[in-house]
Structures are given as structure tokens and as C-alpha cells.
Amino acid sequence: MKQYAFYFDSNACSGCKACEMACRDKHDLPEDLRWRRVYEIAGGQWSQDNKLSIPELVAYNISLSCNHCEDPACVHACPTSAMQKREDGIVFIDPEKCMGCKYCSWACPYDAPQYDKRTGLMTKCDFCMDYIDQGKEPSCVAACPMRVLDFGELHAMKKRYPDKHVYPLPTEQLTKPAFCISQHAHLKGKENMEFSILNKEEVS
Amino acid sequence: MTGSEWTLVFFTLITQMCVGGFILQDIMIHYRHHDDPNILKVKKGILRTLLPLIIIAVILSFFHLGKPVHAIYSLNNLQSSWLSREIMLVSVFAILLISYALIFWRYPESRSLLKIIAILEMITGLFLIYSMSRIYTLSTIPVWNSMATPVEFFTASFLLGGLLLMLVFQRRLFKLEIRELANFSRRISVLYLLLIILLMIDLGNTIYYHYIDYEISRMTAEDTSYIINLTKSILHIASILILIPQFYQFNIKKHFSGVLGFRIIFFLLILAELIGRYGFYASYVSPGF
Numbered sequence: 427m428k429q430y431a432f433y434f435d436s437n438a439c440s441g442c443k444a445c446e447m448a449c450r451d452k453h454d455l456p457e458d459l460r461w462r463r464v465y466e467i468a469g470g471q472w473s474q475d476n477k478l479s480i481p482e483l484v485a486y487n488i489s490l491s492c493n494h495c496e497d498p499a500c501v502h503a504c505p506t507s508a509m510q511k512r513e514d515g516i517v518f519i520d521p522e523k524c525m526g527c528k529y530c531s532w533a534c535p536y537d538a539p540q541y542d543k544r545t546g547l548m549t550k551c552d553f554c555m556d557y558i559d560q561g562k563e564p565s566c567v568a569a570c571p572m573r574v575l576d577f578g579e580l581h582a583m584k585k586r587y588p589d590k591h592v593y594p595l596p597t598e599q600l601t602k603p604a605f606c607i608s609q610h611a612h613l614k615g616k617e618n619m620e621f622s623i624l625n626k627e628e629v630s
Numbered sequence: 631m632t633g634s635e636w637t638l639v640f641f642t643l644i645t646q647m648c649v650g651g652f653i654l655q656d657i658m659i660h661y662r663h664h665d666d667p668n669i670l671k672v673k674k675g676i677l678r679t680l681l682p683l684i685i686i687a688v689i690l691s692f693f694h695l696g697k698p699v700h701a702i703y704s705l706n707n708l709q710s711s712w713l714s715r716e717i718m719l720v721s722v723f724a725i726l727l728i729s730y731a732l733i734f735w736r737y738p739e740s741r742s743l744l745k746i747i748a749i750l751e752m753i754t755g756l757f758l759i760y761s762m763s764r765i766y767t768l769s770t771i772p773v774w775n776s777m778a779t780p781v782e783f784f785t786a787s788f789l790l791g792g793l794l795l796m797l798v799f800q801r802r803l804f805k806l807e808i809r810e811l812a813n814f815s816r817r818i819s820v821l822y823l824l825l826i827i828l829l830m831i832d833l834g835n836t837i838y839y840h841y842i843d844y845e846i847s848r849m850t851a852e853d854t855s856y857i858i859n860l861t862k863s864i865l866h867i868a869s870i871l872i873l874i875p876q877f878y879q880f881n882i883k884k885h886f887s888g889v890l891g892f893r894i895i896f897f898l899l900i901l902a903e904l905i906g907r908y909g910f911y912a913s914y915v916s917p918g919f
Contacts, residue, residue, distance in 0.1 A: 499768070501710075502711065503712075503713065505703075505704045505706065505707050505713040505714035506700060506703035506704055506707065507706040507707045508700075508703070522700075523700060523703045524696075524697065524700060525695045525697050525700035525703065526697045526700075527694070527695055527696075527704075527713065528696075529711075529765070533770055534770065535770040541696065545696070545697075546695075546696025547696055547697055596770075600769060600770055601770070
């Protein structure tokens, strides 16, 4: 079975959020909905060597939307079957069936499904499936000026980008996300460092 | 928490109260008791209380939906969604309770039919509480994903249901000498004891949640969960301290000692459960984020 996936290169992302804006523009999202979010992560500390303060700091960005998981917890949880997975792996919501119970947002470890107060329905990234069907790129991928976002078939991408998921992404075992990442080069060997999300208010 | 989530909390608590109340009343009031007019009055009083409660609960369940009209599709995913299963079970439970009450009032002599419906109702009720707890035991929310969640749901069901029964018993049996109730007083003593044990289990469970909040959410003394767990524990201890002397007096004097005690415990417990559920939602931490 085909499975579309997003790829993100953490090394070159400048955090411009053009991907967020392109997504918002394409889907005409209100202010309180963000189908794609750019998390600003930082961690580390300053070490002291006599009078010398040495920085051991790492900062990187992660642009994240729905990961269209291979084993989507939201699809299993949805009581109305409004949350569906297509043949090509894209997970989408059928607004004709969604009753706005918000249970999918509890089940998703990535906080991808979001409630639209205007319609009373759940919403989420649909991989711009109308564009995909027309042979075009998803709007976030097309808008990225640094070309750090890409998409393609999951298993082929995993071979090219074998990096493990990094903070704040939860373990891949939970839902098998269709998401590949190239870790920030400064992060290598420092995965156990304490990290935090700097723009928590913005992304939550 | 938003207003719609509060309606979900009330739906859960009222449904749990109805399930616990129905199961306990059917175990306590044996069908041979139906010949006793006093007990019959009590049973009618219980059903008269449970019936509007379950109807209110079902109505409340619609208020947390963004699009209630689409609730007609809510049974579409019975094979994998615990919410779908809960909706089916609560509907069956409500229908069975209404049928039971109607048959009891109109045809009280149909004891075999009542027995069959009661057994089906009890099984449905137990599965309903289990599916309610499974809705929250999600592997993607580690704080909720433990045995403490089903324990909390089952304990709350029998605690709230048992206290509701005690209130009805007191109201209906208060003026009667306990000897007039034959061996029924022994069953009330057992219910007293059960309530004390359940309060202690619930207290233990709250302490366990406190521990999980520390471990997973890295809770500090300033966090809402910390204050909530502490308040809930104090309310439980207060309930136990009121209930134990009442139990003692009931066994010595063979008489209910005042109506106020149970009303206070009921109020304290509802408050504890509401605070607890608020804390439960407040402890929601998605892994990583």
C-alpha cells in the first residue's frame, strides 16, 4: 500500500513560517487553527572553564503537521468513521460525518486534529489531497523558501532519511507516523540533553 | 476546561451513579422483598430517582458535541472506537432502565421478566463503565493510561450509586424502626461498609494519580493537579470521618441517625468527583509536547 509522507530537514530551516502561512492561506484557516506549526526548540547550558564560559547550546526548528500515521490513533478512536485513511495513506476528515466530539484530538499524540469553533467540526491537515490528486505539491512544501520540506512515498524516504525522531516528537511506536526528519547537525550525540519548546504559547 | 467539557463530566458522573445505583439496589433488594410494602416503596423511590437521572445524562451527552445532528453516525466504528461502544452501551442501558421501571410500575407481578431485564441491565452497566474508562486509557496520553483510570471509574460508580441509595433509604425508612425491616438492616450495614471501603480505595487511587502526575507531568506544588489531588484527598478523608460514626451508630442503635450526614457526604463526594475530573483533564499531557 502506498503511504505518502512529509520530510523535514532541521538543518536549514530558518523558522520563517512560510509553510504555516501557505497552509493557512490554502485552507482559509481562522486565527486559532494551525494545521502546520513550527516548533522552536532549544536546550543545553553554559559550562565554566576557569574564567571562560563555554556554550553547549543547541537550537533548532521543527515544522510539523499531521503525520498521516500508518497506524493512526485518530482513525481508530473516531466513533463516526469521519476520520478516514485513503489508499495512498492520507488521513482526512469527512465533514459530513464528524460530530465534533474531539476524541480524535485526545488520541493523537501530535495534537494534529483541531476543533473549529465556527463549524463545530474537527479539522486537520489533509496533505492538500486535492493538489495531490492534480499531481501538485502540498502548499506547505511548495511555499518553503529553504526547501526543507518535502513529500513522497514513506518507505523510499525512510531509506534516504533514516534519522530517528527528536524532541518534542513522541516515540514512533505509538502511531507509526509517516514523517521523516534530518536531525540538526548540532544535535548529534546530544539527544539526551534537556530541551524545551520556546514558542509554546504560539503553538499550543 | 470549557463549558462543553463540563457537560461531559456531568454526563459521566450521572451515568456512573445510575449504573452503580441500579446494580446495588438489585443486589440489595431481593425479589422476595417485593411483598414488603416498605421495601416496595423504597424500590419505587430508587427507580423514580434513577429514571430522570439517566434521561438527563443522555441529554447532557449531546451538549459537548459540535454537531449533535451527526450523532446518528456515532455507532459507525464499533469495531475499534471505545467512544462508539460507550454510546451504544449507554443507549442500551437507558432503554433497559426505562423498560424495567415501566414494567415494575405497570406489571410488578412479572418477576421473571424483571429479573431477566435486571441481569441484562447489570451486565450492560458493567461493560458501560469499562468502555467509559477505556475511552481515557489511551497509549498516547501516558498520565491516563494506567489501571488507576478503570479503578477510578468503577469506584466512583458504586460510591455515587451507593450514596444515592442511602439517601433514598434514609428518606423512605427514616421513620421506621429497623426491626420492621426484618433482615434488611444487615444489608444496609453491608452497604455502609462497602461505602467506607470504596472511599478508602478512591483515596488510595487519588494518591496514586498524585504519584503519576509527579512522574510523568513533572508536577510541582504550584500546579493545578497538585492542589486538586490534595483537595480531593481531604474531601475523601472528611467523608470517611463522617461515615464511620454513622455506621457505628446504625449498628448500635439499629436506626438511621439523622438525614444530614448523608447529604453532607453526598455533597462532599460530588464536589470531590467534580474537582477530581477537573484535575483529570488538567493532567492531560500529550507525550513530547
